[in-house]
Amino acid sequence: MQFKTKEEQVADFLREGIISGRFARGARLKQQEIATLLNTSITPVREALKLLEAEGYVAGDSFKGAVVAPFDIEASSEVLSLRILLETQLVKGAVERAKGADIAELKVMAEEFAAAFDAGDNETARAANYRFHHRLFEVAAMPQTLHFVQILWARYPFDLINRLSGRVSRAAQEHDDMLAAIIAGDTAAAMLATRQHIEAGFVELRDSLKADVSKVGK
Known part of the structure; x- marks a missing residue:
């Protein structure tokens, strides 16, 4: 590191x-x-x-x-597309460069995320989620791409997404899917799992916001 x-x-x-x-x-x-x-x-x-x-x-x-900075819901769809584009490339780089020590460290971080959720400590779980993704992308050794991703993260509603009921548990499983593909050296599967992970959180938040608007309208 x-x-x-x-x-x-x-x-x-x-x-x-x-x-x-x-x-x-x-x-x-x-x-x-x-x-x-x-x-x-x-x-x-x-x-x-x-x-x-x-x-x-x-x-x-x-x-x-x-x-x-406040969250801008209008920008989220565009940020989503950019995150998928850049983060799948970082995962591709991570698959190509990951060593045994990197995998072991990522496993520990994924376990910390899941353990925090099991303990009902959602703030710690959300922090562990950040550390898992950041460390995974560091492995790719693409600092300019990671820099742009961090700028995108500033504009993304992680705090809202991870408060959705059951989202942290589902994210833990998605992390496992990403890690399994990385361990297997399956670049295509790792990129797909990353895309699905990013999209899942966004779709759940979008549907939740729509439901809230619908309730208000009744």
């Missing part, structure tokens, strides 16, 4: 927190609180927030400071 600067480590922590829902959309991110939590100085926190603002995870406000 490549060396990361302090600001990159802070940025990873905040991305995970935003995607998992630990930091809610619209919530203010206080630099000193984050620095204290991570036992670091203000400087890497400030630089991490600048990076995340450029990626779209946070928005700057002259009065409130950095706040978690």
Whole structure:
């Protein structure tokens, strides 16, 4: 795994927190609180927030400071298509480059995700989900593609999707399907499993939102 600067480590922590829902959309991110939590100085926190603002995870406000960017439902369909395009390529690269140690690490992460769900700790499960995908894509050694994917993740409603009833359990099975294909060295199956995993969450959220609108209309 490549060396990361302090600001990159802070940025990873905040991305995970935003995607998992630990930091809610619209919530203010206080630099000193984050620095204290991570036992670091203000400087890497400030630089991490600048990076995340450029990626779209946070928005700057002259009065409130950095706040978690709101979710744009209108952009989700386009982001979905781009995620499928780029993430299937990352999985292809991961299949080609994965070593035994990588597979073992991914298995542990998948198990942590499932264990957190079984324990009813959904926030931890959502964070573990982020770590699983991020580590899987790191294996591909395609840093530019991963960078663009992280920008797309900033615009995707993971926090809403993973709160859907039963979604975390289904995602755990989908992770197993992806890992099984990677272990078998089956590139086509791994890419298909990844596409189905991404689409499943989006379809479930879309159907849930439609149902909510229908209820309101009655």
